[in-house]
Structure formats: structure tokens, C-alpha cells
Amino acid sequence: MNRTPDLIDAAREQWSGIHPDVDTASIEVIGRVLRAAAVLRRKLDSTIAEDGLNRAEFDLLCALRRSGGPVTPGRLNELTVSSGAATTKRLQQLADRGLVQRSTDARDRRSARVQLTEHGQEVIDGIFPRAIAAERSLLTGLTTRQQKALAGNLAELLHAVEGP
Template identity: 45%
Template sequence: MAEDVVAGVIRQWEQVLPGLELAPIAVIGRLNRCFALLQQAADAPLRREGLTRPEFDILGALRRTDRELTPGRIARETFASGAAVTKRLRQLEGRGLLTRRLDERDRRVAHLSLTADGRTLLDRLLPEQLRYEAALLEGLGARSQAQLADGLGELLVLLEGRLGSLVD
């Protein structure tokens, strides 16, 4: 079995500063690297359509919840800051992928929904994107994949819970 970069890094540390508890690197370091590589690799189909991953996430959130969402809700749904969402909405609205409807009762809030174009684009792009991602993960084998998904799920629960308590 080939060795990944991080294993080498860990060995270096052991040699230079022995006695450290390096286990976190094995998880967090690898996670960081995987993310960096995936970001480069995994969004190719999106980029062909001129979409970034966060933009795609917004379209996806609208599609899968299957109703209008407010900017604030989208921000929470996609783990993004309000300001970032504002910019992305403007961009997507400009491309005609979604529309904005003002609330009559509370005029601070807007309700966003996919246009026909936006919906068509997403419905075409999502399966393509999923196939592409599946191809990337192919070498893993179903078993490892499920195991990895489980582990990440546990971690996610943990982090979601812990955020705010340990943050300092």
C-alpha cells in the first residue's frame, strides 16, 4: 500500500521533536490536504459552466429544499457569511438563474427561488457532478468509502456540537 504525504510529515516530526502527540495531524492534516486536492479536482464540471462550488451549493439548496429561501436561510444552509451570500446571489440573479421576490409583510426580507433556467441547469449539472465525484472516489472501494463517510459524519456531529463551546 502506497504511503501518503502526511505519513512522511509525521515521521519527520517524530524524528525532529520526539515525544509529541501527533495523532491529530493524522486526521486534521490529512483532512486539510484532501480538501485542497478535492477543491482543485472535484469542481471541474462546475467550472465548465462558470459556476463556483459555493454558487452551486446555493442552487442546490434551493432545489433540494424545494421552496423559496431567504438570504439568511441560505447563508445558514450553505455555511457562508451573509456578505458572501449577497454577492453570490447578485451574481446568480444577474445570470438569470434565480429570482428575488420581496416579502410584503416584512420588506427587509427577500425570497429567492430558481428560475426555469436555473432549475434546468442544476438538474443537468447535478448528476454530471455526482458521476464525476464518484469517478474520483472510485479507487476507494465501497467498503472504505462507507467507512470514511461514517467517520466524517461522527466528526461532523462532534464539531457541530462543540462549536461555540471550545472556540475560546
């Protein structure tokens, strides 16, 4: 496949001059995944920022909306790949804005549950379609076939690094 060299190709070439004994093939995948993620995030963040949210808050609200009911902060950590401290801070900020509410678990008073408020659900339901439209527009340079192949390959990569 012929393609235009990119910054990752240039980085590999530069590293080969500095460390010719180091195999930099991993940069082909990792470097591109990380760079693509950074570029995509920068372009998509403006869509959600219009509603006063950052990416981490948006991801947390999406996780709550998809869950369909109260969940533990620990489960939110897993769903958003966040630390407990970061999730706690975000939940407090979102609660202060009336987007989420916490309650004590009736069966285990030491455990909390978090859910969207009605306002939080309205906010995320308003933002989500616009966020998906923005994502779709960023993928227009790829054919449907390329998108499906890339999605499959990225799923395999995630499985390899996260496990089953």
C-alpha cells in the same frame, strides 16, 4: 492495515524532529481530511466550471434546488457554510445571470426570499448528474464497504465539530 506512507506521514515525522514534545496525532485525521478536500475540490471543480460556475455558486444553487422553494439568505448561509457577505455577493452575481431571483417576504418586508428562476433550475438540473458521476468516479478506488465506513466516520467527525 498496511498502506503506503503519504505526505501526512512525512509531515508528522518532520514535526516530530522539530517538536518532539508535541503530539501530532491530530494531523492523521485533520491533515488528511483537509488534503482530501482540496484534491477532490480541484478535480471536481472542472466539471462545474464547464457551465461557468464556481464551487460556491454550484453549492448555493444546489441548496436552493433542494429547498424546493424560496429561502432566506440567512438559511443559505447555514446550508452553504458561508458568510452573509459572501452569500450576498454570490446571490447578486447569480441574479445578474438570471439564475436566481429575490423577492421581499410578504409577512416581513425587511426580510428577503431567494429562489431559482426557471433558467437556474435548468442549469442546476443539467450540471448535478454530471457532478455526481464525477464524484462516483473519484471513489472507484474504494470498495463499497470502505465508502460506507468512511461516510459513517466522516458523519461522526462532522457531528463532533458542528454539534447536533
